[in-house]
Amino acid sequence: MSNLPSQLPRNLQEFAHAVSAYNSCLHLESTIQTDIDGMHDVNQSRRSMIYCRILGYFLIYAPSDQARRTIELEIVSCKNKRDALLELGELYYGHFILAFRSNKGKTPTPSNLSSRASYDTIAEMTKDLLEEAPQNHSSAKKRALVRDGFRCPVTGRVDEDYVLKNHELYQKVTREKLRTAYTQCAHIISEFISSGITEGSDKSQCAATVWAILKRFGYPTLLDELSGSKVHRLENVITMEFNLRQRFDNLRIWFTPTDHVNQYKLEARYPFLLTGYSPLVTFTTPDERNLPVPNPAYLALHASCAKVAHLSGAAEYIDQVFSDMEETRVLSADGASADVLEHAIFYASSRPFRSEEYLYPVMD
Numbered sequence: 497m498s499n500l501p502s503q504l505p506r507n508l509q510e511f512a513h514a515v516s517a518y519n520s521c522l523h524l525e526s527t528i529q530t531d532i533d534g535m536h537d538v539n540q541s542r543r544s545m546i547y548c549r550i551l552g553y554f555l556i557y558a559p560s561d562q563a564r565r566t567i568e569l570e571i572v573s574c575k576n577k578r579d580a581l582l583e584l585g586e587l588y589y590g591h592f593i594l595a596f597r598s599n600k601g602k603t604p605t606p607s608n609l610s611s612r613a614s615y616d617t618i619a620e621m622t623k624d625l626l627e628e629a630p631q632n633h634s635s636a637k638k639r640a641l642v643r644d645g646f647r648c649p650v651t652g653r654v655d656e657d658y659v660l661k662n663h664e665l666y667q668k669v670t671r672e673k674l675r676t677a678y679t680q681c682a683h684i685i686s687e688f689i690s691s692g693i694t695e696g697s698d699k700s701q702c703a704a705t706v707w708a709i710l711k712r713f714g715y716p717t718l719l720d721e722l723s724g725s726k727v728h729r730l731e732n733v734i735t736m737e738f739n740l741r742q743r744f745d746n747l748r749i750w751f752t753p754t755d756h757v758n759q760y761k762l763e764a765r766y767p768f769l770l771t772g773y774s775p776l777v778t779f780t781t782p783d784e785r786n787l788p789v790p791n792p793a794y795l796a797l798h799a800s801c802a803k804v805a806h807l808s809g810a811a812e813y814i815d816q817v818f819s820d821m822e823e824t825r826v827l828s829a830d831g832a833s834a835d836v837l838e839h840a841i842f843y844a845s846s847r848p849f850r851s852e853e854y855l856y857p858v859m860d
Contacts, residue, residue: 497809517571521552547585549808559800562714636728637681643787653677690727731791750802
């Protein structure tokens with residue numbers, strides 16, 4: 497967890513609403529720190545600090561200008577009321593950061609192989625894999641593999657299972673001494689907010705809140721683009737090695753765009769996570785129309801969420817809660833396990849927040 501900078505970046509200091517909103521976050525941070533220093537309900541105060549810093553860091557690392565304006569107005573509308581600001585921060589914690597972290601635990605069989613035993617050529621295998629439209633996780637992975645050249649775009653390692661199924665690919669790997677690995681299909685925007693939703697359920701209400709936030713952030717077409725099985729569209733998936741995919745889902749790594757089309761800088765929560773990886777990643781495709789590369793807007797949302805989660809302390813807090821969930825067998829009678837229970841419920845049924853009062857009109 498990092499303290500909020502003493503002021504906004506220079507490029508944002510000319511915007512009065514942004515400065516006013518950020519000053520509210522700084523004031524709230526100061527009062528919460530006083531509570532922590534005075535040992536006043538330390539656990540709750542530390543969680544309040546996370547909510548406070550989520551708001552502050554979202555002003556700095558908003559995924560779009562409209563998102564920043566939305567957050568500015570919502571913060572200003574709280575009129576420096578502590579409870580209102582903390583509930584707003586909790587809203588973004590539960591319906592933005594946790595929503596992006598909800599891929600955790602989805603680890604399908606790495607290969608997701610075609611039912612066919614083997615292929616002589618890459619072209620033959622490609623044709624077979626592209627016959628199925630991306631209606632689920634498995635079919636999305638197959639099409640992503642074709643687009644990504646049967647390898648992880650970050651590490652360059654070739655999918656080991658398909659090497660063993662394809663004679664031409666096997667010869668290429670052997671001849672060029674390429675490295676192989678088990679790969680998986682990583683979703684940029686989580687499957688959680690689109691898949692397995694029953695109308696009227698708690699999960700549907702929670703997902704609706706996530707979509708409402710994204711719409712207000714300047715992404716009005718996102719629901720139509722990713723609803724239902726469309727969440728598996730190629731623009732929303734990337735072939736990744738297992739470890740890399742886990743780090744991406746856990747918001748420990750993200751992609752920041754460079755000045756070159758489809759080129760990104762790989763960034764991470766901790767420097768050691770980048771060891772062995774190329775600092776720059778370029779997404780390519782053999783067919784721009786039918787096999788599109790990952791959508792820059794989707795990657796920007798993921799990057800924004802990852803940065804805010806890291807700097808605010810939310811990511812570390814979630815990691816600890818998940819660790820406690822794995823170890824906890826019996827909940828404490830004194831309420832010490834409340835956070836574990838709350839997160840377990842979120843992942844089981846996605847209990848919604850009452851967020852309507854914090855969704856204000858976007859400033860012109």
